[in-house]
Amino acid sequence: MSTLIIIAGPTGVGKTEISLKLAERIHGEIVSCDSMQIYKGMDIGSAKADEEEKGRVRHHMLDIVTPFDPFTVSNYKVLAEKAIDDILSRGKVPIMVGGTGLYIDAVIKDLSFTEGGNDEAYRKELADLSEKKGRSYIHELLQEVDPLSAERIHPNNLKRVIRALEVYKVTGKPFSSFKDSSRLNPKYDIHYFYLNKNRESLYKGIDERVEKMLDRGLLEEIRTLKALGLTKDFVSMKGIGYKEFLSNLDQEITLKEATDLVKMRSRNYAKRQLTWFRNHDIAKELSKDQLSDEEILKIMEKCINK
Numbered sequence: 001m002s003t004l005i006i007i008a009g010p011t012g013v014g015k016t017e018i019s020l021k022l023a024e025r026i027h028g029e030i031v032s033c034d035s036m037q038i039y040k041g042m043d044i045g046s047a048k049a050d051e052e053e054k055g056r057v058r059h060h061m062l063d064i065v066t067p068f069d070p071f072t073v074s075n076y077k078v079l080a081e082k083a084i085d086d087i088l089s090r091g092k093v094p095i096m097v098g099g100t101g102l103y104i105d106a107v108i109k110d111l112s113f114t115e116g117g118n119d120e121a122y123r124k125e126l127a128d129l130s131e132k133k134g135r136s137y138i139h140e141l142l143q144e145v146d147p148l149s150a151e152r153i154h155p156n157n158l159k160r161v162i163r164a165l166e167v168y169k170v171t172g173k174p175f176s177s178f179k180d181s182s183r184l185n186p187k188y189d190i191h192y193f194y195l196n197k198n199r200e201s202l203y204k205g206i207d208e209r210v211e212k213m214l215d216r217g218l219l220e221e222i223r224t225l226k227a228l229g230l231t232k233d234f235v236s237m238k239g240i241g242y243k244e245f246l247s248n249l250d251q252e253i254t255l256k257e258a259t260d261l262v263k264m265r266s267r268n269y270a271k272r273q274l275t276w277f278r279n280h281d282i283a284k285e286l287s288k289d290q291l292s293d294e295e296i297l298k299i300m301e302k303c304i305n306k
C-alpha cells in the first residue's frame with residue numbers, strides 16, 4: 001500500500017505551516033482538501049496557498065473550476081485520486097491538507113458517489129426548502145424515508161442529506177442500501193492527523209484571521225467576483241466570508257455586521273469540523289497548546305516511519 005498522509009483541523013488552527021514543513025522533510029506534495037480552494041479567483045477568502053508557499057512545496061487541487069461551475073464531491077474524489085497517483089508515481093509522498101471532512105472521506109473511505117443517479121431539479125428544490133425551513137427540516141424528511149442514513153449523517157451536512165434524499169427519489173431505495181461507507185480505501189496506508197487548540201485560542205485566531213483577510217483585500221476580491229455576475233445563488237458564493245461580505249456590498253448589512261457574522265459563523269464551523277474529525281477513529285488529535293510545531297512534526301514522522 002502507498003502512504004497517504006492527512007493533516008486536517010478546524011479553520012484557523014495553523015495547518016498550512018505544519019504541512020509545508022512536513023512536506024519539505026519527507027519529499028511530499030500537498031493535495032488541498034478545501035471546498036473553496038477549488039475555485040479560481042477566490043484566493044483570499046479561502047486562505048489559498050500563496051506564490052511563496054507554492055514555491056516551497058508543489059500544490060494540487062487548487063483553481064480547478066471557475067466560481068460559475070458546478071463541482072461535486074464525486075468530482076473531487078476523481079481528481080484528487082488522480083493527483084495522488086501522480087505524486088506517488090514520481091516517488092513523492094501525498095499529503096492531503098484542509099478542513100473539508102467530506103472531501104477527505106471521499107478519498108480515504110470506500111465511498112461510491114456514482115450509484116443512484118441524479119435529479120438536479122429535486123436537489124435544488126431541497127436546497128431552497130432548507131433556506132426557508134432550515135437544515136433540521138430536511139434532515140427530518142430523510143428520517144422518514146431512510147432512518148439509518150439519517151442516523152449516520154449529521155443535519156449540518158446538508159449536501160449529504162440532500163444527496164441521500166435524491167438517491168431515494170431516483171431509485172426508490174434508501175441511500176444506506178448502497179456501498180458501505182465505513183471501509184477504508186484499500187489502496188492507501190493512511191496516516192490521519194488533525195490539529196486542535198483550546199477554544200479561546202482557536203476563536204481568537206479565527207477573529208484575527210478574518211481581520212487579516214480584510215487587510216489583504218477580501219472586499220476587493222468579492223467586488224471583482226460580483227462584477228463578473230456572481231451572486232449568492234451560486235454555490236461558490238455561499239462560502240463563509242463570501243456571502244456575508246457580498247451582502248455588505250449589496251448594502252443589505254453594514255461592514256461591521258458582515259465582519260461579526262463571518263467571525264461567528266467561522267467559529268461555529270470550526271466546532272462542527274472538530275466534531276467531524278473526532279468521530280473518525282483513525283484520526284489522531286495533536287494539540288497545538290501542548291505541543292510545539294517541532295514536536296508535532298516529530299510525532300507525525302514517527303507514525304509515518306513505523
